[in-house]
Amino acid sequence: MQVIKYVFQPHGDERGQLVALEEFKDIPFKIKRVYYMYDTAKDVTRGFHAHKKLEQILICIHGTCKIRLKNGKEEKIVPLEKPYEGLYVANDMWREMFDFSEDAVLMVLASELYDENDYIRDYDEFIKYIAQNGGKK
């Protein structure tokens, strides 16, 4: 299973750091939506779903967290610990976000607008979906 982690270019000087992200340059899709989560309670795991179409880049812009990815055959856990790192999560990938530090802010750049019909929230349904639709990541 391929894990694609982007390392963005920080523009640092004596004032501090700045990271700029442009669609189709730093991010491999048109960014239609940005959302972020913070104040995540200790020991909480979020996610537990896949998407039919949505692609995303997850960036822990403050603090740390971990992402569990499953493609139906393999599982990988990816720590996000730097504000200049982004994890690409493809459409047909099950995701769970956990082990959030108290100060964690997880920002997500998404290729689609919010659409509940794009979610697969049942793991057995996900396995059937990728078997029928050729999950390859």
Ligand code: T46
């Ligand atoms: C994903 C992972 C990484 C909205 O109204 N608009 C939105 O754009 C989003 C993302 C959520 N919501 C509402 C829907 C729920 O009532 O916010 C509430 C929490 O959403 P959800 O339970 O889906 O959150 P997570 O953390 O389980 O999953 C989210 C994204 O939904 C999902 O696409 O890949 O983060």
